[in-house]
Amino acid sequence: GILRQGAILDWSESKVTASSIGGWIIVIAVGSLAVWTGQVTAADTDSDRKAVEAVCGRCHTTELFLKERRSWARWNEVFADMVERGADGTDDQLDGVSRFFLENMTLVNVNHSPAEELRGVLGIGADVAEAIIARRAHQLFTNLAQLREIKGIDPNILEQRKGRIL
Secondary structure, three states: OEEEOOEEEOOOOOOOOHHHHHHHHHHHHHHHHHHOOOOOOHHHHHHHHHHHHHHHOOOOOHHHOOOOOEOHHHHHHHHHHHHHOOOOOOHHHHHHHHHHHHHHOEOEOOOOOOHHHHHHHHOOOHHHHHHHHHHHHHOOOOOHHHHHOOOOOOHHHHHHHHHHEO
8 A cells, every 4th residue: 555644545546646646755755765874785776776667667668767857746746647557566666766766867956955855866864954954044055066065965976966956
């Protein structure tokens, strides 16, 4: 089933609404990120990619979307549409899909995105996300050099993902 705002929804229901799956995806993403240490191994990335291929690749090739970059909200709309079309998977697979999209395909605006999105895209913990939010509350970021000044930002991850940081 799907956990959403305290309710369990069954995958076998004939229709899952966009709002219910959108809420579910966020719950999965937040749950994943809450225990994520910020260290991504090749095995993790490979496992998440396999989950994407298993869930999304049932109906179309993953090359159809792997070069797409969208906001997390927009990806949630896509996920909802795919579920309405019949996409499903195990909890572990769906968790891997959420993590893969956050870490590899989601755009983030450091001056506006919520902590969960900052954590997923930038590969940071809650304390670093809160430091970014505190800093932007009194001074917006205008370049990556300012973001690198935040203690706990991994410059290698920042460099790898700079094309998705707004």
